[in-house]
Amino acid sequence: MDAGQLAVIAGPNGSGKTTLLQALSGLSLLASGSRIYQGSSELSLWLKESHYLGHKLGNKGNLSCFENLQFVAQVNETSVTSSAISAVLEKAGLAGYEYQHANDLSAGQKKRLALSRLLLLNKIYWLLDEPFVNLDYAGCDWLYEIIEKHISQGGSVILTAHDQKKIHELAHHHITLEFPEEVHES
Amino acid sequence: MRFGALVKRDVLVSWRKKSNIYQPLVFQLLIVTMFPLGLGAGAQTLAKIAPAVVWILALLSTLITLENIFKDDYEDGSLDVYVLSGMSLPLAAFSKATAHWLTTGIPVMLFAPVIGVLMHLPEQSYGVLLLSLLLATPIFSLLGTVGSALIVNIKNGGMLLSVLIMPLLSPVLIFGAGAVLETTLGNSALGHLLLLLGCAVLALTLAPLAAAAAIKVNLE
Numbered sequence: 001m002d003a004g005q006l007a008v009i010a011g012p013n014g015s016g017k018t019t020l021l022q023a024l025s026g027l028s029l030l031a032s033g034s035r036i037y038q039g040s041s042e043l044s045l046w047l048k049e050s051h052y053l054g055h056k057l058g059n060k061g062n063l064s065c066f067e068n069l070q071f072v073a074q075v076n077e078t079s080v081t082s083s084a085i086s087a088v089l090e091k092a093g094l095a096g097y098e099y100q101h102a103n104d105l106s107a108g109q110k111k112r113l114a115l116s117r118l119l120l121l122n123k124i125y126w127l128l129d130e131p132f133v134n135l136d137y138a139g140c141d142w143l144y145e146i147i148e149k150h151i152s153q154g155g156s157v158i159l160t161a162h163d164q165k166k167i168h169e170l171a172h173h174h175i176t177l178e179f180p181e182e183v184h185e186s
Numbered sequence: 187m188r189f190g191a192l193v194k195r196d197v198l199v200s201w202r203k204k205s206n207i208y209q210p211l212v213f214q215l216l217i218v219t220m221f222p223l224g225l226g227a228g229a230q231t232l233a234k235i236a237p238a239v240v241w242i243l244a245l246l247s248t249l250i251t252l253e254n255i256f257k258d259d260y261e262d263g264s265l266d267v268y269v270l271s272g273m274s275l276p277l278a279a280f281s282k283a284t285a286h287w288l289t290t291g292i293p294v295m296l297f298a299p300v301i302g303v304l305m306h307l308p309e310q311s312y313g314v315l316l317l318s319l320l321l322a323t324p325i326f327s328l329l330g331t332v333g334s335a336l337i338v339n340i341k342n343g344g345m346l347l348s349v350l351i352m353p354l355l356s357p358v359l360i361f362g363a364g365a366v367l368e369t370t371l372g373n374s375a376l377g378h379l380l381l382l383l384g385c386a387v388l389a390l391t392l393a394p395l396a397a398a399a400a401i402k403v404n405l406e
Binding site for chain 2: 050052060
């Protein structure tokens with residue numbers, strides 16, 4: 001994948017979209033094949049430049065939105081100021097929720113909190129598993145906008161999506177996963 | 187910095203979910219009140235078994251908390267967040283053990299004298315009791331990270347965790363309870379304490395590596 005590109009992975013349920021993303025992210029060990037980034041399969045370099053967001057959002061329920069983002073920044077060794085965290089939350093539509101515990105948010109807001117990590121860490125590669133699920137119309141538009149902006153700035157995004165027409169139109173690569181034609185039983 | 191961030195987060199999470207902290211203490215208190223009832227005996231009988239009871243209660247009450255060291259993070263996905271942050275996994279495991287020790291190990295250690303009093307543990311034994319638990323509670327937390335990492339994706343893995351790490355903890359119990367027992371008999375506990383220190387050093391050096399390997403295998 002080149003810089004500034006978007007790849008959309010589609011396919012029926014159970015065809016392996018999440019498995020593929022997790023393999024790309026570095027979470028799961030590869031049974032075969034390899035993950036090459038900048039000519040090397042070294043995982044640490046790739047982890048530095050990529051951020052994976054899966055079905056499990058990774059918010060800590062009894063920490064506030066602010067504390068969640070603060071932890072993510074610290075553990076990624078990204079230095080950010082408190083006002084930068086507040087600004088990111090505001091962009092994600094969570095202004096005023098800084099001190100609300102993540103447990104008390106609605107499903108869509110939890111998703112927004114998780115997505116706001118992308119803006120906070122500002123990594124080059126975004127790997128997003130069903131990022132549009134649970135978001136309202138405004139949320140989908142917001143996500144579409146930040147993805148468009150990210151790729152226009154030279155970032156790259158790989159995501160799985162179903163019926164998001166707009167995102168499919170924006171994509172440079174379409175990957176469709178299918179079940180094998182026939183399964184041989186022995 | 188990463189170490190500090192993860193420890194701080196875990197302590198904060200435990201502090202807000204108070205049950206994490208007082209659950210082992212309530213457990214100890216409930217069990218210890220049953221001994222006089224069950225034994226129906228006076229102070230002397232209780233004092234005789236006191237070193238073993240205090241130690242076994244400290245061990246068991248910690249054991250029930252070990253499952254969640256990695257499990258909560260696995261379930262809400264925050265494990266992915268710090269594993270993919272590029273943080274070294276042994277360091278992550280060591281951070282988790284430290285946080286667990288701060289929120290469970292220390293309270294359990296400080297509560298042991300209370301159990302001792304209720305069991306009529308002789309006066310001269312309290313110093314060694316605290317010292318033995320000061321050496322042992324970090325071992326519980328460190329081995330706990332290994333056990334918890336092994337069962338992270340198993341539903342109701344608590345029993346399996348106990349079966350897995352009990353054999354590893356039995357030498358700790360033998361030396362720890364042995365140390366306290368020696369003091370009740372008026373002997374020096376130094377030998378037992380040194381063996382306990384050896385166990386602690388071993389756990390400190392090997393457990394984070396083992397926990398990191400288990401996490402790597404279980405993250406699918």
